Amino acid sequence: MKTFSDDKQTILKTSTTQLLEVIGDDPTRDGLLETPERVAKAYAEIFASTGETEFKDYKLFPTDNDSDLVIVADIPFYAMCEHHLLPFFGTVTVGYVPNGEIIGLSKIPRLVNWAARRPSVQENLTALISAEMQRITQPKGVAVHVNSRHMCMEMRGINQPGTFTTTSLYKGTLKTDALLRQEFMMKVSNGK
Ligand SMILES: Nc1nc2c(ncn2[C@@H]2O[C@H](COP(=O)(O)OP(=O)(O)OP(=O)(O)O)[C@@H](O)[C@H]2O)c(=O)[nH]1
Numbered sequence: 069m070k071t072f073s074d075d076k077q078t079i080l081k082t083s084t085t086q087l088l089e090v091i092g093d094d095p096t097r098d099g100l101l102e103t104p105e106r107v108a109k110a111y112a113e114i115f116a117s118t119g120e121t122e123f124k125d126y127k128l129f130p131t132d133n134d135s136d137l138v139i140v141a142d143i144p145f146y147a148m149c150e151h152h153l154l155p156f157f158g159t160v161t162v163g164y165v166p167n168g169e170i171i172g173l174s175k176i177p178r179l180v181n182w183a184a185r186r187p188s189v190q191e192n193l194t195a196l197i198s199a200e201m202q203r204i205t206q207p208k209g210v211a212v213h214v215n216s217r218h219m220c221m222e223m224r225g226i227n228q229p230g231t232f233t234t235t236s237l238y239k240g241t242l243k244t245d246a247l248l249r250q251e252f253m254m255k256v257s258n259g260k
């Protein structure tokens with residue numbers, strides 16, 4: 069698991085203590101004594117891939133038997149919106165049409181998890197997963213569908229609990245072939 073350097077952890081702890089003071093709490097009360105350290109640890113985990121542009125933890129296997137469509141559906145993810153640093157979370161469905169090489173299936177949820185661990189917006193998260201699937205597998209087509217709840221829309225601001233945002237990106241044959249795209253959409257839970 070990622071940890072920040074001592075210098076960075078000190079900055080995060082100081083910032084958290086200041087934040088607690090500014091919102092009107094007392095950082096020296098018992099319940100908050102270890103909070104700055106916990107926040108520093110939690111941020112190292114939540115933002116573990118920040119600044120990384122390429123997903124590296126994958127394996128490819130050559131195949132003579134390309135499937136028409138490979139789908140991993142309803143992969144859970146948790147991310148932080150870059151506007152408010154509040155969570156947005158939900159599921160991602162990834163489909164691709166292989167082109168002589170297949171990616172180890174577990175690496176697709178790993179890619180989603182990697183892509184989500186940085187400040188982002190849903191559209192950019194969708195695009196990053198799609199771009200990395202294209203770079204890594206050089207497929208005939210890729211589809212990425214993200215269905216998500218945004219805490220910045222639910223617990224503040226417009227205050228709309230229970231609203232879902234979906235974003236989709238289709239590339240190659242999954243963009244041009246309507247039947248293939250329909251097959252992909254049928255695998256997305258509840259048609260969301
Ligand atoms: N397109 C997109 N917008 C997002 C995402 N996450 C948050 N936002 C929006 O980013 C916008 C930021 O708008 P601002 O007017 O700068 O910020 P704000 O005053 O906090 O806006 P409100 O949320 O409307 O109160 C808001 O409309 C959010 O709903 C996302 O993943 N994608």
Ligand SMILES: [Zn+2]
Nearest residue numbers: 149151152220
């Ligand atoms: Zn937001």
